[in-house]
Amino acid sequence: QLKHLQDSGETQLSRTDPDARSLSKGKQHTVGYNVQSTVDAKHKLIVHHEVTNAGNDSQQLSSQCTAAMEVLEVATIDVLADAGYYSETELAAAEAAGATVYVPIPDKHKALNNQGRITGEQFHYDSAVDVYVCPAGELLHPSGQPLQKNGVLRTRYTRPARQCQGCPLQAVCLATPDSPRSVYRSEHAELVAAHRQRMAEHGTKRMRQRSGLVEHPFGTLKRWFGWDHFLVRGFDKVGGEMSIMVLGYNLTRVINTIGVRAFTHYCARREHITNTKAQPALAA
Numbered sequence: 001q002l003k004h005l006q007d008s009g010e011t012q013l014s015r016t017d018p019d020a021r022s023l024s025k026g027k028q029h030t031v032g033y034n035v036q037s038t039v040d041a042k043h044k045l046i047v048h049h050e051v052t053n054a055g056n057d058s059q060q061l062s063s064q065c066t067a068a069m070e071v072l073e074v075a076t077i078d079v080l081a082d083a084g085y086y087s088e089t090e091l092a093a094a095e096a097a098g099a100t101v102y103v104p105i106p107d108k109h110k111a112l113n114n115q116g117r118i119t120g121e122q123f124h125y126d127s128a129v130d131v132y133v134c135p136a137g138e139l140l141h142p143s144g145q146p147l148q149k150n151g152v153l154r155t156r157y158t159r160p161a162r163q164c165q166g167c168p169l170q171a172v173c174l175a176t177p178d179s180p181r182s183v184y185r186s187e188h189a190e191l192v193a194a195h196r197q198r199m200a201e202h203g204t205k206r207m208r209q210r211s212g213l214v215e216h217p218f219g220t221l222k223r224w225f226g227w228d229h230f231l232v233r234g235f236d237k238v239g240g241e242m243s244i245m246v247l248g249y250n251l252t253r254v255i256n257t258i259g260v261r262a263f264t265h266y267c268a269r270r271e272h273i274t275n276t277k278a279q280p281a282l283a284a
Contacts, residue, residue: 017233021053025084033230033238036060037246038068039213041078045253046217046246047071051239057084061101062093069098078102080210088188089151091195102206105196118173120183123157132157132183136169140183158182217249225249 005013014020020031034057038048048068054060065079076098083104094101109119123132123140132140140157147154158180164170165177174181186192199206222228227245230238255263 019053019233019235019238021055023053023055025056034060035242036064037214037217038064039217040072041209041213043253043257044213044216045250049242049246051235051242053235057081058087059090061085061087061090061103062097062099065094065099065101066097076100080206080213082207082210088186088192092188092191095191100198101195102199102203102210103195104203104207105192105199116172117175118169123183125185125189132185134159134169134173134181136167136173138163138167140181143182146187153187154184156182156184220249220252221245 001013012021014031020033022029022031023034034052034054036050036052037046040047048064048071061081065077069077079094079099079101081103083106086103086106091101109121112119118135122135125132130142134140138159140159143156143158161174161178161180164174164181230241232238232241
């Protein structure tokens, strides 16, 4: 089994279902599949879904955006997602594809805040001279070549510790008296800043809207349909089972929205159009 992992390059192997993977969400851990679902705000229909075995959602945003846009046949779209989808590279890719994204930004400065220290958010970037200005008004200059971390190029801006001696903020700024203070600027910094502003203005309302959209279908499937786990194994079978459940949900949603009579009339019209179009080909 270890040799199989080494040869395949995989890091996990489930003897029960080779396609399943260990998944985590918050403090919950399970072995299974990660189902991606995109729901439209107008009709609350599942317009796109995909079964994956990705351990989390951090690399799913852009692909789900573009897939939904193809189904809806639109060039632009507003996308609401939870904090698990936040990734600078995915955010950039989604916006490049025409999506305006609303996703909460994780707090990466919690540890420093708990220590009562100054965080990188309190440093101001001056694009005119390419420097960061610290809360005391001193400058941090770029140092070295940009380094890649988690697929993102980041430039280091720093100020030697000796130049911070005597600063009244030294104790809450430097990790140790003789360590330099550094902040890092992402290649997507401007896009992230615009996204942060958008979330500050509309994020609360948008996140309430998101929970009422994408959580509703899963609640219906689990509580009303009584379906809370896959009954089969393997990507092909699991994908088929998920598609059947999505079809069942969407049909139920459509019938509840427009009524049985309107739905049957629509189906009859579609059948008539299909038969009409097929006749020349059959005659030939």
